[in-house]
Amino acid sequence: MNDPNGMVYDHGEYHLFYQYNPHGNKWGPMHWGHAISRDLLYWESLPIALFPDRLGAIFSGSAVADPANSAGFGSRANPALVAMYTYHDQRRQDLGQTGYESQGLAYSLDRGRSWATYSGNPVLANPAGRDFRDPKVFWHAPTGRWLVVLAAGDHVAFYSSRDLRHWSHESDFGSEHGAHDGVWECPDLISMPIEGTSRSRYVLLVSIGKGGPNGGSATQYFVGDFDGHRFTADAVRRAPPASAVRWLDYGTDDYAGSTWSGGKAGDTRRLFIGWMSNWQYAADVPTQGWRSAMTLPRELRLVDADGGPELRSRPVAELAALRRSAAVLGRRIVSAPLGLTRAAHTHGGLLELDLDLDIAAATGCELLFANARGEHTTFRINAAKRRFELDRSASGAVDFSPKFTALQSAPWAGGSRRLRLRIYLDQSSIEVFVNDGETVLTALVFPATPYDSVVLRGSGTFVLNAATVYELGSIWR
Numbered sequence: 345m346n347d348p349n350g351m352v353y354d355h356g357e358y359h360l361f362y363q364y365n366p367h368g369n370k371w372g373p374m375h376w377g378h379a380i381s382r383d384l385l386y387w388e389s390l391p392i393a394l395f396p397d398r399l400g401a402i403f404s405g406s407a408v409a410d411p412a413n414s415a416g417f418g419s420r421a422n423p424a425l426v427a428m429y430t431y432h433d434q435r436r437q438d439l440g441q442t443g444y445e446s447q448g449l450a451y452s453l454d455r456g457r458s459w460a461t462y463s464g465n466p467v468l469a470n471p472a473g474r475d476f477r478d479p480k481v482f483w484h485a486p487t488g489r490w491l492v493v494l495a496a497g498d499h500v501a502f503y504s505s506r507d508l509r510h511w512s513h514e515s516d517f518g519s520e521h522g523a524h525d526g527v528w529e530c531p532d533l534i535s536m537p538i539e540g541t542s543r544s545r546y547v548l549l550v551s552i553g554k555g556g557p558n559g560g561s562a563t564q565y566f567v568g569d570f571d572g573h574r575f576t577a578d579a580v581r582r583a584p585p586a587s588a589v590r591w592l593d594y595g596t597d598d599y600a601g602s603t604w605s606g607g608k609a610g611d612t613r614r615l616f617i618g619w620m621s622n623w624q625y626a627a628d629v630p631t632q633g634w635r636s637a638m639t640l641p642r643e644l645r646l647v648d649a650d651g652g653p654e655l656r657s658r659p660v661a662e663l664a665a666l667r668r669s670a671a672v673l674g675r676r677i678v679s680a681p682l683g684l685t686r687a688a689h690t691h692g693g694l695l696e697l698d699l700d701l702d703i704a705a706a707t708g709c710e711l712l713f714a715n716a717r718g719e720h721t722t723f724r725i726n727a728a729k730r731r732f733e734l735d736r737s738a739s740g741a742v743d744f745s746p747k748f749t750a751l752q753s754a755p756w757a758g759g760s761r762r763l764r765l766r767i768y769l770d771q772s773s774i775e776v777f778v779n780d781g782e783t784v785l786t787a788l789v790f791p792a793t794p795y796d797s798v799v800l801r802g803s804g805t806f807v808l809n810a811a812t813v814y815e816l817g818s819i820w821r
């Protein structure tokens with residue numbers, strides 16, 4: 345599997361579709377796999393929702409509920425779920441033709457259990473173009489229309505529609521903005537309040553297949569305005585240096601993510617999930633019985649910062665329900681390596697660590713995740729460089745890709761020396777959230793056995809204000 349697709353909330357269920365090749369464990373003819381959850385924690389696999397047809401394989405896209413029956417697929421009494429996705433015609437691409445990507449619709453009248461493709465497909469084509477994919481549909485209330493943003497090579501394009509079937513081009517954005525080492529993919533446009541203010545901005549997420557901050561695939565974002573026709577970035581720069589690009593996640597393994605359409609009554613959160621891999625090595629990771637997973641679901645927030653509003657992401661609050669036993673440590677000065685785990689807390693290698701650190705007197709400190717074989721992953725706070733580093737060079741199986749062992753690094757924003765870390769450790773991943781999502785690093789790891797020891801150590805004395813280590817329950821039952 346790869347990208348998450350068609351995330352929509354409907355009748356108490358979070359739908360999560362995904363790019364899926366049922367014929368093998370490498371990328372191939374894409375289908376939409378399907379899972380549902382009531383709580384974002386426990387997922388039930390449903391049958392494949394969309395199969396390749398005469399127009400092509402089913403690439404990424406989105407889904408919405410259509411309560412007013414604007415597309416006419418259902419009725420007001422039984423509104424349709426409508427998916428808009430990309431048809432990718434591999435044969436035409438192999439023949440060197442253009443126009444091999446177009447958008448199609450499918451709908452469900454039974455809460456996503458079965459899907460019919462629209463007989464009028466494709467609904468949106470670009471005969472002259474090559475990359476023209478990954479439509480994200482949303483309702484634009486101020487103009488009372490459907491809008492779609494999709495990726496068209498080095499930019500995104502906006503189209504509008506009253507019925508989801510007929511689309512008119514509105515505008516393009518991005519050929520002179522942001523990172524361009526890879527082709528643009530999987531955009532999303534979200535209106536977000538700036539936390540603690542009465543103002544709001546639009547956030548445009550754009551994934552790029554290569555050229556991420558630590559190599560390969562990554563997701564950048566732009567903050568700006570959208571008037572129903574055109575997106576305008578707040579800080580317009582021509583060909584900005586790489587440092588001016590804003591990244592949703594600095595880790596190597598959070599790609600092609602987007603947000604859920606709709607949510608529980610009264611829940612205004614913007615819920616996000618990403619694909620936890622990287623095109624640099626996605627087809628080669630040493631897994632058996634599975635190939636790829638999603639990140640933890642996250643809540644996106646927009647927070648005022650010195651350089652303008654910034655996007656933050658934190659793990660969803662629902663995850664607290666997985667906490668089992670907790671080990672709580674009070675304030676102490678750390679001058680020698682401090683073990684944060686007891687054997688009882690590491691069964692299965694599923695942990696959440698919440699740390700509050702003050703490293704004023706130290707040149708840095710690190711968290712070492714290790715197993716009895718000596719395989720280890722290190723999360724380092726490099727105070728001298730004011731960077732966070734994730735080192736997985738000795739994390740376990742690493743020889744499947746020369747790209748896998750590169751040191752990952754992310755900026756430490758702000759001037760404070762106090763740091764709050766929230767880290768989720770799973771058997772094959774680590775997800776680090778610094779200062780409530782100010783900086784995020786998500787990375788895969790493949791130790792032979794789960795890491796069952798976590799040690800905090802520094803190159804000088806530093807203060808641990810508080811720490812809680814939770815053993816987490818498994819989501820498999």
Ligand code: FRU
Pocket residue numbers: 346347363374403404430477478529530600
């Ligand atoms: C992103 C992507 C999308 C495309 C899909 C194909 O990872 O390349 O642009 O729709 O994967 O599987």
